[in-house]
Amino acid sequence: MASTQVETVTPGADKVRLGLAVLLVIGALVAFYMLAKQGPVAQWVSLIAGLVLAAIVxxxxxxxxxxxxxxxxxxxxxxxxxxxxxxxxxxxxxFVFVFAVVMALFLWFTDKTLEWVLYDLVLGWRQ
Incomplete structure (x- = not known):
């Protein structure tokens, strides 16, 4: 019995688009830092424009x-x-809060009971 496997092949143009998107992001970051002398408006416009273009691609x-x-x-x-x-x-x-309080009280009571049994009755440390 032969099993059929389907493989998704990414065409070359798709790889070029992904590469271009990565390059646009890198270019936007480089432009952001290179335009520091032109002021924050030019920096942010170049960064946002590059990222928007990268997203579109x-x-x-x-x-x-x-x-x-x-x-x-x-x-x-x-x-x-x-x-x-x-x-x-x-x-x-x-309901969740009430359950959490009840569970906390139960665990505290169990802890104190075991502490009393072990330390007072079995080991006799508190006499």
Whole structure:
């Protein structure tokens, strides 16, 4: 029985887009530091413009398109979530806090009981 494997081959143009996006990010950072004498406005404009161009180039690549599709699918899933009402959220939060206090008291009582049994009854250190 032969198994079929599907391999995703990234075309050369896609690799060029990703490389160009990386170069644009590097160029934006270099421009930011090279334009220090021109003032902060020129620095930030060059940085933001370079990063926006890099993002546009990345989003036109296959990886970018998959990222956009993932974001759309994630948004659809978030819209399917049934969020609790304010009353339900407050009740659940109160329950968690009460449970934490009860558990803390139980563990404290257990600790003190074991301490009394071991140190007073078994070892006799506190007599």
């Amino acid at each position: 990345f989003l036109t690549s296959e990886s970018g398109k998959r990222l956009i599709a993932f974001g759309r699918d994630s948004w659809r899933e978030v819209q399917k979530v049934v969020w609790p009402t304010r009353k339900e959220a407050l009740q659940t939060t109160a």
